[in-house]
Amino acid sequence: MSYLKVEVKVGLKEGITDPEGLNIKKSLKLLGFESIENIEVKRSYVIELSGKDEKQIKENVEMMCKKLLVNPVIHDYKVEMIK
């Protein structure tokens, strides 16, 4: 059975303060990585779906984002096929 892999990358919209990123930056600086300017934390979902129709699969994944994976108030996201 054929299947396709899709990656969904979810990050914060511009202007949303990211306390997690700031905390990681602080910890890395304490470890001596002084050159860090900024850290963005993103979440990646790799989803395997059965089917061949890329367009339909992408639409399907978009719906998954809207229904669960993303909160449109804070998140931007990108859907990419993994070849």
Added chain:
Amino acid sequence: MLFGIIWGDYLDRSDIKVCVLRIEGTNNEEEMYNAFKRLGTSPEIVHLKELKDIFDYNCLMIPGGFSAGDYVRAGAIFASRIRAKMANELHKFIDEGWPVGGICNGFQVLVELGLLPGFKRMDYPNACLFLNNSARFECRPTLLKHESKGKCIFTRNIPKGEIMMVPSAHGEGKLLLPKEKDFDKLFENDQVVFRYVDKKGEYAEYPWNPNDSAYNIAGICNEAGNVFGMMPHPERAYFDRNKNGISGMKIFESVLKYIEEK
């Protein structure tokens, strides 16, 4: 005669069925159950999988905890499972004026369901309870000022302007809305129910506001006033009377009074 009246009232109360809904990871169902049980109602702790019909109940409460391990986002999985099981029934339940409340993680679930602030009916959230600015779990007593002018059915027994101590315990409680004008709408609609204050009763920054929520908002209701969510835990301060005699019990009394009069 007096006995008869009291007995009569008691019987009415015991007919009120409250559904304390849980899934894996909720952990405040016992406190929520006890809060309603102590007031003479018939609450039940019901797992979402075992819920037959929401209309078997007069009130739906979603307790705090870490439902589904807070995976994806706090409350997101619980919300999606409720949506999959009973989206239409829940909307009908709310439209008929039955109360729906969420405390802490329950508030996050109601926000993820799009029911709060609920300006219009949507299948996705139009608000977010995001990570506390401190980036850590804030667990301590917080002071709340009651702001509702009477719309919220969960706080009608509490006079406007009263301050109560209610413990907070959350990592994601900062209320965000898509646009600044959405906050104006919240205030105009009398949907802001509780705001964090300091011991002088003034709106103050962290640590008084544990999550740096905009306008110090700690709890909101929908436009009709029958869906309510708050981050702090009134069920954990059930007997803790403040100087003004107000304890967490008032919230549960308020909603029961509404159901009795409905």
